[in-house]
Amino acid sequence: NAGVTQTPKFQVLKTGQSMTLQCAQDMNHNSMYWYRQDPGMGLRLIYYSASEGTTDKGEVPDGYNVSRLKKQNFLLGLESAAPSQTSVYFCASRGTSLSTDTQYFGPGTRLTVL
Amino acid sequence: LAKTTQPISMDSYEGQEVNITCSHNNIATNDYITWYQQFPSQGPRFIIQGYKTKVTNEVASLFIPADRKSSTLSLPRVSLSDTAVYYCLVGERSGSGGYNKLIFGAGTRLAVHP
Numbered sequence: 001n002a003g004v005t006q007t008p009k010f011q012v013l014k015t016g017q018s019m020t021l022q023c024a025q026d027m028n029h030n031s032m033y034w035y036r037q038d039p040g041m042g043l044r045l046i047y048y049s050a051s052e053g054t055t056d057k058g059e060v061p062d063g064y065n066v067s068r069l070k071k072q073n074f075l076l077g078l079e080s081a082a083p084s085q086t087s088v089y090f091c092a093s094r095g096t097s098l099s100t101d102t103q104y105f106g107p108g109t110r111l112t113v114l
Numbered sequence: 115l116a117k118t119t120q121p122i123s124m125d126s127y128e129g130q131e132v133n134i135t136c137s138h139n140n141i142a143t144n145d146y147i148t149w150y151q152q153f154p155s156q157g158p159r160f161i162i163q164g165y166k167t168k169v170t171n172e173v174a175s176l177f178i179p180a181d182r183k184s185s186t187l188s189l190p191r192v193s194l195s196d197t198a199v200y201y202c203l204v205g206e207r208s209g210s211g212g213y214n215k216l217i218f219g220a221g222t223r224l225a226v227h228p
Binding site: 004033035042043044045048058059090094096099100101102103104105107108 | 146148150155156157158159160163199201207216217218219220221
């Protein structure tokens with residue numbers, strides 16, 4: 001049981017390049033999330049998905065797109081990277097047990113845009 | 115969505131009890147209160163969750179007054195390894211039919227000194 005995994009762990013892009021950050025979870029959770037965290041700051045929600053095939057905007061969706069074609073995968077795309085998108089990106093999935101409703105986070109992807 | 119307010123930072127010493135208070139004046143009837151801990155270069159991890167009164171687990175206690183407009187995370191006898199950022203979140207539990215969006219604030223930076 002790997003939990004939430006993210007690839008790649010590190011990435012350097014040039015301004016204008018595109019890329020896709022991948023997130024996978026093996027806990028059969030319906031909800032998945034993408035956050036970004038700038039140095040010394042809290043997490044900001046980019047997009048979330050309540051279930052397979054559905055996505056919704058979070059606080060800072062501009063410059064990003066997402067895809068949730070499979071329940072276990074949530075992809076975050078940058079169509080034309082900008083230096084302002086330099087950040088650490090965290091993916092999370094959310095599950096509910098009898099007593100708690102918990103988000104499980106991946107290890108993060110550290111993205112630098114030059 | 116209920117907005118949360120926490121102190122930006124706190125300092126403590128090893129062996130002391132630490133109490134971090136979170137204000138959430140517009141909490142809704144169906145909202146739960148959840149606390150997460152984040153170490154540098156890692157994703158947040160779940161600490162504790164509650165709805166009212168007091169909840170205790172092996173890591174912390176959560177105190178929620180009757181009006182639920184605030185909550186206090188209590189960490190007993192902290193050690194250096196408790197140095198982290200602590201986030202308070204308020205929202206409905208997944209699957210309840212309510213919002214799936216979860217917003218993190220800036221969090222509280224706790225520094226534990228020898």
